[in-house]
Amino acid sequence: MRQAHRAASVLAAFCGSIFLLFLVAPIVRLIGAGGASGLAHLFTDAELRSALALTALTATSATALAILGGTPVAYLLERREFRGRALLAAVIDLPLLIPHPVAGIALLLVLGRRSLVGGTLLDLGIRVVGSPVGIVCAMLFVSAPLYVSATREAFARVDVRYEAVARSLGDPAWRAFRRVTLPLSSRGMIAAGVVVWARAVSEFGAIVILTYNPKVASVLSYDRFTSYGLDEALPVAAVLAILAFVPLFLLRTLRASRGAAAFVQ
Amino acid sequence: MIEAEALGARVGEFELRDVSFVVPAGKYGVVIGAAGSGKTTLLETIAGIIPMKNGVLRLGGRDTTGVPPEQRNTGIVYQHGFLFPHLSVAENVRYGATDFSFADAIAKRIGASDLYAREVRGLSGGERQLVAIARALAPRPEVLLLDEPFSALDPRRRTLVRREVRRVARELRITVLQVTHDFTEAGLLGDVAVLIDQGRVLQSGPPERLFREPASPYIAEFLGAENVYAGEVRYLEDASPDFVDGATELLARGHHAIEFLTGGLKLYTIGDAPAGDGHAVIRAEEVLISAQPQESSARNQFKGVVSEIATTGALTRVTVEIAGERGGKSAPIVAALTTRSAQELALREGSEVWASFKAMAVHLC
Numbered sequence: 001m002r003q004a005h006r007a008a009s010v011l012a013a014f015c016g017s018i019f020l021l022f023l024v025a026p027i028v029r030l031i032g033a034g035g036a037s038g039l040a041h042l043f044t045d046a047e048l049r050s051a052l053a054l055t056a057l058t059a060t061s062a063t064a065l066a067i068l069g070g071t072p073v074a075y076l077l078e079r080r081e082f083r084g085r086a087l088l089a090a091v092i093d094l095p096l097l098i099p100h101p102v103a104g105i106a107l108l109l110v111l112g113r114r115s116l117v118g119g120t121l122l123d124l125g126i127r128v129v130g131s132p133v134g135i136v137c138a139m140l141f142v143s144a145p146l147y148v149s150a151t152r153e154a155f156a157r158v159d160v161r162y163e164a165v166a167r168s169l170g171d172p173a174w175r176a177f178r179r180v181t182l183p184l185s186s187r188g189m190i191a192a193g194v195v196v197w198a199r200a201v202s203e204f205g206a207i208v209i210l211t212y213n214p215k216v217a218s219v220l221s222y223d224r225f226t227s228y229g230l231d232e233a234l235p236v237a238a239v240l241a242i243l244a245f246v247p248l249f250l251l252r253t254l255r256a257s258r259g260a261a262a263f264v265q
Numbered sequence: 266m267i268e269a270e271a272l273g274a275r276v277g278e279f280e281l282r283d284v285s286f287v288v289p290a291g292k293y294g295v296v297i298g299a300a301g302s303g304k305t306t307l308l309e310t311i312a313g314i315i316p317m318k319n320g321v322l323r324l325g326g327r328d329t330t331g332v333p334p335e336q337r338n339t340g341i342v343y344q345h346g347f348l349f350p351h352l353s354v355a356e357n358v359r360y361g362a363t364d365f366s367f368a369d370a371i372a373k374r375i376g377a378s379d380l381y382a383r384e385v386r387g388l389s390g391g392e393r394q395l396v397a398i399a400r401a402l403a404p405r406p407e408v409l410l411l412d413e414p415f416s417a418l419d420p421r422r423r424t425l426v427r428r429e430v431r432r433v434a435r436e437l438r439i440t441v442l443q444v445t446h447d448f449t450e451a452g453l454l455g456d457v458a459v460l461i462d463q464g465r466v467l468q469s470g471p472p473e474r475l476f477r478e479p480a481s482p483y484i485a486e487f488l489g490a491e492n493v494y495a496g497e498v499r500y501l502e503d504a505s506p507d508f509v510d511g512a513t514e515l516l517a518r519g520h521h522a523i524e525f526l527t528g529g530l531k532l533y534t535i536g537d538a539p540a541g542d543g544h545a546v547i548r549a550e551e552v553l554i555s556a557q558p559q560e561s562s563a564r565n566q567f568k569g570v571v572s573e574i575a576t577t578g579a580l581t582r583v584t585v586e587i588a589g590e591r592g593g594k595s596a597p598i599v600a601a602l603t604t605r606s607a608q609e610l611a612l613r614e615g616s617e618v619w620a621s622f623k624a625m626a627v628h629l630c
Contacts, residue, residue, distance in 0.1 A: 161347045164314040165397075167334040168341045169361025169404060176335075183351045 027241055034238030041235045048236055051220040052243065058132055058216060059200035062139035066147040066196050071189070074151035075177070079160065096145045103142055104209025111137060111210070134210035139200035147196045154188025155181065187255075194251045198244045217243070266290040267311065267408060267440055272320035274310040279464060281306050283320075286459045286469040290325070291438040293431060295445055295455035295472065299487070303464040304444040305343075308410040311442065312341045325407045325440075337408070340401030344413040346393030348385045348400075355381045357396055361404040368403035374429055375399045376422070390417030395426065402433060409434060411443040415450070427454065448489055452476065460484060478628050482544040485630065491582070491599035492547040496527030498538050498629060507564070525629065529589015530596045533564045538629035551626035552600035554583055556610060559621045566621040571614055572597065574607065581607035585620045 041048050076082075077089055095103055111118040111128040118128050128134045158181050166176035182189075204218040212219060217240045225233035272284040281303050288294035296304045309315040311322060313334035322329050329337055340361075348357050355369075358377060362368035372378040377399040380392055388396065394417050401409060414430075415423045431454060434441050445451055451458055451472050458472040468480045479485035482493050501522040515535050516522065525532040525545045532545055553559065558566060569585040576582075581604045588595050598620045612618070 159347065161343055162349065164309065164312065164334070165341060165343070165347050165400075166349075166360070167314070168312050168337075168339055168406075168410075169400070170335050171361075172333070172335050180349055184349075 027245070030234070030241055031238050034234035034236075035242065038235035038237075038239035038242070042239065045235075047215075047220065048217075048239070051215050051217045051236070052239065054132065054135070054214055055201055055216040055218070055240075055243070058135040059139055059197050061136045062143060062200045063147075063193050063197045065136070065140050066144040067189070067193055070144055070147040071151060074148045075155055075181075077148070078152045078155040092148050093145050095142050100142055100203065100205025101209055104138060104206035107134075107137055107141055107206060107210055128210070130211050130213065132211070132214065135207050135214075135216055138206035138210045139203050142203055142206050143196045143199040146199055147192045150192030150195060151185070151189050154185035154192065157188065158184040191251055191255070194247045198248050201240070201244045266323070266325055267294065267442055268321075268323040268326075269311070270321040270323075272307075272310065272322055273318040274306060274315050275318050276306055276315055279303065279306065281310060281464040284461070284464075284466050285320075286457065286466055288440050288442055288457050290440055291435065292440060292456040293434065293454050294440070294442040294457040294459060295451040296442060296459045296461055297445060297448070297451050297475075297488070298461035302462045304461055305412050306464070307461065308341060308412055308442065308444060311408070312339050312410055313337050314341075338404075338406050339408040339410055340404065340406035341410045342394070342397045342401045342412060342414045344394075344416055345390070346397035348388070348393050348396055350385050352385065353381070354383055354385060354388070354396055357385065358399045358403055360400055363404070367405070368399070371402045371433065372396075372399040374433060375402070375426060376429075391419065391422065394418060398426070398430060402430075402437075402439075405437055406439060409439050409441045411441065413444055413446070416446075448476075460487070462487075476548065479546060479630060481630055482546065485544070485546040485628075490546050491549045492545075492552070494525075494527035494530070494532075494545045494596065496525050496530075496532075496543065496545060498540050498543045499524045499526065500540050523629065525627065528594035528596045530567070530587060531590060532627050534624045534627035534629065536627075536629045544630050546628045546630060547598070547622055547626050549582060549599045549601035552598055552620055552622045554585065554600045554602055554606075554610060554612070555619045555621070558619050564624050565627065566619060567598065568617065568619055569598065571612055571616045571618055574612055574614060576604050576607070579604055581612075583607060583612060583618075585618055587620065 042052075073092070077085060077092075098106075108129065109115060111121070111134065113119060113122055113129060121128055126133060128137060162180050162184065163176045166180045167173065171179060202218060204222060207216060208219055208222070215223060217236060221233050221236040221240055224236055267286075267288040269284050269286055272281065274281040284307060286294070296307060298304045306315060310317055311324070313329065313332060317330065324337055324339065348354075349360065352360070354377070355372075358372045359365050359368045369378060372381075375395055375398050377392075377395040380388060380396060383392075385393075385396075394414055398411075398414055411430075415427055418426060427450070430441075433439070443454065445454075455472045457469065458475045459469040460467045460475060462483075467484050468475055475484070476488055476490075479488060479490065482495070485493050501524050503522045520535050520537050523534050523536055523538065525534065525543070527545060532547075534545075558568075567585075567587040569587040571583055572586040573584040574581060580601055583600045583602065585598050585600065586595050587598055600620055610618070
């Protein structure tokens with residue numbers, strides 16, 4: 001019996017190790033091979049600097065928009081019961097499941113110059129396709145569902161009776177949300193925001209359809225790979241990986257130090 | 266004042282239906298019911314947290330249909346407190362208050378101000394309840410809704426806090442509605458008791474009436490009556506029965522002298538129960554145990570054998586098996602007496618004793 005347990009433990013450890021190696025090895029190899037030169041390129045490569053700045057700016061804008069629009073939607077889906085709630089939740093999750101170039105094509109149909117929305121925006125002086133606005137739209141479309149889903153979970157962890165008590169103490173719904181639900185779910189919302197930002201930074205498929213130029217880091221990395229080969233693409237790719245990794249790492253460290261589900265009574 | 270008229274609400278599959286009762290202004294109401302009977306749903310409906318589906322709810326004489334929770338001037342305390350963990354204890358107490366010095370004074374009276382220096386997350390269940398009670402009282406609500414608010418307090422503290430909450434409520438003329446599983450608490454605190462089951466009110470009124478005159482055998486058993494017998498109600502043609510003082514007056518009010526037959530037992534009482542099938546309820550506290558027959562006016566007196574003795578602290582419950590008349594089925598009668606009395610009577614299982622109770626101790630339903 002004990003031998004069987006031991007064999008099972010060894011097998012589990014082996015499978016787990018292979019799995020971790022599969023996930024970690026490419027990233028470690030990438031950063032190892034191109035990390036140092038990537039960081040060095042930051043001082044010499046103006047196009048890389050510009051792509052990174054554009055990536056950070058557009059990813060931050062997309063994250064801000066996801067928070068602004070996604071928070072009330074997540075609250076609505078979590079706290080209110082209404083007809084069509086399941087359908088709405090499924091529709092919001094859909095961008096996660098379709099291939100990202102397909103997402104880009106779908107966006108192009110709505111925001112392209114010949115579309116009603118895209119044409120109207122163009123008349124108003126807002127160009128979507130081939131501009132940073134298009135990049136933000138692509139990033140938002142593919143990453144916002146992650147925000148809505150994670151924020152819903154954050155709201156779900158805050159018992160609805162906290163709000164009930166706040167309202168019985170004189171707070172209207174909005175004030176109870178601001179004074180109680182928001183602070184109690186803020187950690188989960190911040191985590192959701194970081195994930196959205198990292199996902200936006202790494203987006204390629206939808207962006208490349210809407211806005212090839214100006215280039216964000218992911219497009220630049222692809223462009224250099226197809227134009228000049230692996231050696232030229234490596235520093236850009238490594239810096240991009242670091243850019244996505246750092247906030248996620250900080251987030252996990254923060255979570256671990258503060259403990260999980262501290263607000264659950 | 267809380268006035269509920271045919272109140273209805275729905276939460277998922279659970280439904281609160283036709284709930285009607287009144288707790289007069291400044292009085293203390295208690296809601297009793299089994300787990301899942303709808304007690305908390307009722308409080309949340311009154312607080313406006315769960316929307317009313319139908320009926321009328323008046324708080325302080327004001328119709329609250331469509332009035333949001335923050336405008337109802339109600340305070341709610343949940344069993345688990347639900348203190349805001351991101352705020353200090355003092356901030357919790359003062360959350361809804363406009364007068365902080367009053368909030369602090371209430372906290373002091375309840376015993377929550379001693380906790381001001383502590384972290385909310387470090388408070389015990391009982392301490393959380395103290396803070397939650399102070400927080401609900403601090404804005405001087407018109408109606409206070411309490412959901413098992415003393416359950417986590419130790420017995421000594423529970424008595425003190427219970428007394429203080431009642432005193433504060435009286436002083437501020439706050440109408441209170443409290444959910445409890447504790448029948449002693451219901452009897453001690455309540456001016457009005459509301460018994461609820463499966464989302465419906467089974468009976469409401471002064472607690473002593475619920476306990477002494479339950480409307481059904483189910484209610485009697487739920488409220489802890491141990492002697493509930495199914496049987497037959499028969500009217501006696503006795504114009505002046507000798508088993509109740511003032512019987513003539515009762516008979517003049519339309520009551521009947523009654524003989525209640527259950528198995529081999531025959532009980533006597535006066536009441537207005539319809540003839541035919543019915544139930545008789547006798548609370549264990551009304552049953553006297555003696556070694557010899559009583560010379561009192563108790564008409565219901567039976568000789569039997571002690572079959573079980575259960576002592577819980579100061580009280581002892583004695584089950585006496587009464588042999589049925591003319592070889593009829595035997596029936597158990599449970600008596601509650603002080604443990605000292607039980608010891609004085611030197612009761613043992615198998616002892617022969619007399620169990621007696623007054624005719625007016627028999628309630629028919």
